[in-house]
Amino acid sequence: CNSSLCLGARTTSEKDHIAYHGLTLGLAHSSMPDNDIMRMFRNESCDFNGATIQLLSQLNHGTVRGLSLTGLVAIQRSIRGVQLSGLANDARDLNGLQMAIGINMAQEICGVQIGLLNVTSKLTGVQIGLLNVNRAGLTLPLLNASF
Numbered sequence: 001c002n003s004s005l006c007l008g009a010r011t012t013s014e015k016d017h018i019a020y021h022g023l024t025l026g027l028a029h030s031s032m033p034d035n036d037i038m039r040m041f042r043n044e045s046c047d048f049n050g051a052t053i054q055l056l057s058q059l060n061h062g063t064v065r066g067l068s069l070t071g072l073v074a075i076q077r078s079i080r081g082v083q084l085s086g087l088a089n090d091a092r093d094l095n096g097l098q099m100a101i102g103i104n105m106a107q108e109i110c111g112v113q114i115g116l117l118n119v120t121s122k123l124t125g126v127q128i129g130l131l132n133v134n135r136a137g138l139t140l141p142l143l144n145a146s147f
Contacts, residue, residue, distance in 0.1 A: 004029050008050060017062075019047040030059040045077075079106075089115075104129075118144070 008022015051067040063078040075090040104115040118127040123134040123146040132144035
């Protein structure tokens with residue numbers, strides 16, 4: 001994991017697993033993507049418990065429990081809370097709110113997506129945007145809901 005300024009605690013529970021607790025600030029944060037070939041040798045992951053605020057981007061293999069605020073692009077494995085980004089968001093699973101000016105993507109959502117384009121494979125909640133795609137259901141403009 002690339003280090004950011006952590007105003008709180010940083011713990012290591014396993015060899016390649018780091019957790020940040022409190023407020024984490026930085027320009028960009030990244031850990032190895034899910035499909036990186038180097039995962040054969042090092043299964044790196046980072047969790048954020050609290051708030052992580054990055055000016056440019058967040059590329060994170062791990063779970064965010066709380067707030068993820070990013071200036072441009074956020075690609076995170078799991079969100080339990082709020083993922084806000086200026087341009088685009090991507091998450092494997094989201095339980096909470098995902099909001100960006102441009103595109104929101106998630107495989108599974110239990111909550112709300114707000115953006116120009118919202119895409120998911122499985123929706124339990126609401127999508128609000130110019131175009132809303134639920135691959136397991138309907139594709140609708142403005143509002144899409146599935147419960």
